[in-house]
Amino acid sequence: MSELERTVTKVIVPSGMLGAGVKREHIAYGLAQGAHAIAIDAGSTDSGPSYLARGVSKMNRESIKQDLLVLLQMANEAGIPVLVGTCGTCGADASVDWTRDIAIEVARELGIGLRIACLYSEQPAAVLKRKLAQGKIRPLAPLGQATDELFDACDHIVALMGPEPYMDAVQRGANLVLGGRTTDTAVLSAVPLMRGAGVAQTWHAAKIAECGGQCTTNLRRGGVLMHVGADHFDMEPLDLGNRCTPESVSAHLLYENSDPFLLVEPGGILDAKEAVYTQVEPRITRVVGSIWRPMPYTMKLEGARGGDYQTIMLIGIEDPEVLANLDEFHDRMHKTLVDRIAATFGDEAGNFEVSLRLYGWNGTSGQPVPADTPPPRDVGVLFVVTARTQDLADRMARSCNPYFFHMPIRFDMELPSYAFPFTPAEIPRGRVYEFMLNHVVETEDGFELVRTDWVDVSSTGTVEHLETPHA
């Protein structure tokens, strides 16, 4: 083994999301290359605020279990750790516990011993109010400064962890690290940083690998293997038929990132402006020249809450007379429904809102349609009423029923019936969830706002909760 080989840390990133599915042959390929760890993200804000507000996972239990069965079995045979970031989509404490219980079940089914480190980063409002009073919370654009009331309004608040708690957990013997909310990159960075790989190279590699195969030419063919050295990193697909090219790799830095070169992380900023991407083997791209600028330690905060409730109804319209006058139809229908609710519910109505979305016309944007646009063949009209309780929203929808389904385009015609597909016609949709925070908190280090619990599962399946791991 050459000096270069010895100093390179290799991490298997099986996919962009735990539960999306992993292939045994892909993991086997990474293990055969001498991987030091398997790391995978399980979270995202991309599906909206509902998951954090409720503290639940978007992925179902079966999908998480399926992936953990493969990863834990193969990692156990190879003797390397598995790191999971942002368990259960939102990384709330309950989502870490949910994932831990699935992992315990998997370990028992496989008959393997497992030392699990659970990292929690959910924050009580009181902790953040104290930080606010100390001047240690800053807003990120476009939001303004936080207030005590803002923290109180959130149902769950999480702080995005950096790699330090993962590094510590692996060093103390964890085979499986289950993290609460963590930056997508930190969970992939932990093992290379722990083994002394280049700091800028590690963070840059992790950003490229965060969505698994998205940085390859065929994103449906599995994840990647990060090879991180002292002054370079290589990105290689786990599938022998797939490729990482300078374009596919460099383009991923643009993805879901408001700046194409700078990435703010806990404890520093990655600057990839001067990075150079080279095809060193047909399947492998090498990257050099990224820079890491250390900064005082900060953790980003995310918070969400449940607000008002919505009820929806849907109709289809093919009547050419309506289709030829859709904007007028929309405006008249909207006024009719708002008036109907106000007249029916009086003061009880409160701050309700009715929204009508004409899919097939301008439902996606809600913007005016150019004047010369020909009528469509068919539109779907989605009715959404928002009110302060589910019961009220349901009743409002029912009160609109005769108008929404039968409002004529002309008053001198018999009542039409638009095509409604369901009965009962109104569908209680649940709450509107809202993201409340876009702030950072200054901390002493990567551990101040993080708590670690240890769980040992023996090979016979007994479970022991530990304050600190046995030596």
Next chain:
Amino acid sequence: MPKIAEVCRHVRSKNAGPFWITVDFFFADDDSFARYRDAPELGPDLFARLFGTDPAGVKRVPVDALRMIKISYPRPHPQGWRHERDMHGGQQFARLLSVELA
């Protein structure tokens, strides 16, 4: 006057966190990129007009190596608000395709 759809091989939009949307314009060839890399028609006012964003918040960064420019703007309302129609912001690019350039 060419439209954005005629000088770009690919335009895409996506959330960059719950409070931002980022739009990537990949130009079709070197000439188009050189000509429109700094085009004033793609300035903050366009994004204010089409998306209701605060023009002062619009960020624009060209990436020469990829022959593209990235323009990011604050969402007028956070992702998932009560009248959300595009949770991922993935369809917001469509409004830009017919914008005319000089």
